[in-house]
Amino acid sequence: MFENIFQYGFIVRGLEAGVIVAIIAPLIGIFLVLRRYSLIADTLAHVSLAGIAIGLLSGINPVLTAIGTAVAASLGIEKLRSSKRLFGESALAIFLSGSLAFAVVILGLADGFNASLLNYLFGSIVTVSAADVRMIFILALVVILILGIFYKQLVYVTFDEEAAKISGVPTRLVNSVLMVLAALTVALAIPIVGVLLISALIVIPVVTALQFKKSFARTIIYAEAVSLFSVIAGILASFYFDLAAGGAIVLVMLAVFAAAFVIRRR
Amino acid sequence: MEESNKVDHSKNIIEVADVSFSYDGREDVLQNITLAIHQGDYIGLVGPNGAGKTTLLKVMLNLLVPHQGSVRLFGQDMRDFEEWHKIGYVPQKLANFDANFPASVFEVVLMGRCAGKRLFQRTTEADKKAVLDALEKVDMREFKDRLIGDLSGGQQQRVFIARALVNRPEVIFLDEPTAAVDREAKDSFFALLQKLNQEAGLTLVLVSHDIRRLTQEVMHIACVDKTLTCHISPEEYLAESESSDIGGKKVKILTHHHHN
Numbered sequence: 001m002f003e004n005i006f007q008y009g010f011i012v013r014g015l016e017a018g019v020i021v022a023i024i025a026p027l028i029g030i031f032l033v034l035r036r037y038s039l040i041a042d043t044l045a046h047v048s049l050a051g052i053a054i055g056l057l058s059g060i061n062p063v064l065t066a067i068g069t070a071v072a073a074s075l076g077i078e079k080l081r082s083s084k085r086l087f088g089e090s091a092l093a094i095f096l097s098g099s100l101a102f103a104v105v106i107l108g109l110a111d112g113f114n115a116s117l118l119n120y121l122f123g124s125i126v127t128v129s130a131a132d133v134r135m136i137f138i139l140a141l142v143v144i145l146i147l148g149i150f151y152k153q154l155v156y157v158t159f160d161e162e163a164a165k166i167s168g169v170p171t172r173l174v175n176s177v178l179m180v181l182a183a184l185t186v187a188l189a190i191p192i193v194g195v196l197l198i199s200a201l202i203v204i205p206v207v208t209a210l211q212f213k214k215s216f217a218r219t220i221i222y223a224e225a226v227s228l229f230s231v232i233a234g235i236l237a238s239f240y241f242d243l244a245a246g247g248a249i250v251l252v253m254l255a256v257f258a259a260a261f262v263i264r265r266r
Numbered sequence: 267m268e269e270s271n272k273v274d275h276s277k278n279i280i281e282v283a284d285v286s287f288s289y290d291g292r293e294d295v296l297q298n299i300t301l302a303i304h305q306g307d308y309i310g311l312v313g314p315n316g317a318g319k320t321t322l323l324k325v326m327l328n329l330l331v332p333h334q335g336s337v338r339l340f341g342q343d344m345r346d347f348e349e350w351h352k353i354g355y356v357p358q359k360l361a362n363f364d365a366n367f368p369a370s371v372f373e374v375v376l377m378g379r380c381a382g383k384r385l386f387q388r389t390t391e392a393d394k395k396a397v398l399d400a401l402e403k404v405d406m407r408e409f410k411d412r413l414i415g416d417l418s419g420g421q422q423q424r425v426f427i428a429r430a431l432v433n434r435p436e437v438i439f440l441d442e443p444t445a446a447v448d449r450e451a452k453d454s455f456f457a458l459l460q461k462l463n464q465e466a467g468l469t470l471v472l473v474s475h476d477i478r479r480l481t482q483e484v485m486h487i488a489c490v491d492k493t494l495t496c497h498i499s500p501e502e503y504l505a506e507s508e509s510s511d512i513g514g515k516k517v518k519i520l521t522h523h524h525h526n
Contacts, residue, residue, distance in 0.1 A: 034367060034368075148386065149385045149386055150385065151387070152377075152380045152387040153380060153387075155369075155373075155377060155380075156377040156380045159367060159369060159374070159377060160357060160377070162329060162355075162357055163355055163357055163377075163378075163429075164377075164380070165329060166327050166328075166329070166350065166353060166355045167350050167351075167355075167378065167380055168348065168350035168351075169380060210366070210368055213366075213368035213413065214368075214370065214411075214413065215368065215369060215370035215372075215373055215411075215413070216368055216369045216370070216373050217373070218368075219368040
């Protein structure tokens, strides 16, 4: 049963894409979780679905249209949030349900309720193409580069926005950058885990790592370890046992989280 | 700070000129406030809850923009001011501080080295040395690898002072710094402030409602109650509140309300 799976190109491509996403997701996740923005990942995922619908209707690569709508929405959410006109998370609820409604209508027009839609909803590692891997890789590099540029400011703003502002940190810019990075991360993770499971990838490894927190840097390292282990184990399990890869990845993550939670509470 | 031993009391650190502020165009919270703080000053901003003392502090720090009047920092108009490393800030939020934040003491103080708009910042040896020096000054060096959330309120406060000190500023603003600490921590905290002010010549601006304690510590008291109702020495303040004029009733109300 345990044949050499690496002879299959699609498995190698799936693992490559999975590892890239596994590295990126916690890097953004730690800032979102600590700022109580966990729901934003889910919101942006639903917004991406609207983008995918546009892509399916227009014939443009759906991941590209997903990036476009997610980035636009992330800036809109940040604007609404900082204007403080809307109450807390209600801005997220509006974007989440609104874009879902939009997606449903567009997909109906495009007659898009088919197998390829399911791939986008739940991810489909088997159908990841070499072009997809290349695009995910480039996007990931962009995200890491921007993170490197703003890392210190992001940490400071996340910990204490007011003090950061007094230190001269351009907090509004930094907040917008974080939102755009979240949007890019969500969009690039779609082919692996799909729209509906992305927030798990962004949130669960970070929450698991926070059980053992010693410092900010070490929390990131632990989250990376959980993320990489879960994604690789989930993909391998999905190939050997013929499971849905996205679901398998998230279930492995949850198992690791549960174990960490129990160990810490002993 | 060693180099700033020559304190020039005539040098203005902050000039607040005829400032009025209101939130969203509602009734003024601050009205026609004019106040100068000189180098080496140790000034307490006092006033009842909701009197605008924290608002005044935020106006001085450019967190809030007044609709009238001007604020100058180190002789420069606030809107053009960019020398943020000259300013240290200790926030009020010790009381509702996020104890779950995964940062070590070292990392918290290091954040203070985050210099404004500069991108691609790496942690240099100079940064590390500055952090350890700042922790040394507040006697918290041995705690550098501890998680900030695991420390006591008094210890956390020292860490925040270290963060404010890390760029060797000329002035430190403190917003209700003793709100969440016990009496013992309060004593050593004020001793630390005295040391910073007298030995290092650091200018200190302190917002507090703990007037009784402040009068034992600071050089000047500025009373804020929408307008600036006094700007006097602690002795004058006490004398005034003894006699039966305006100050008296207010001080009684103030000292008997210690809720935050």
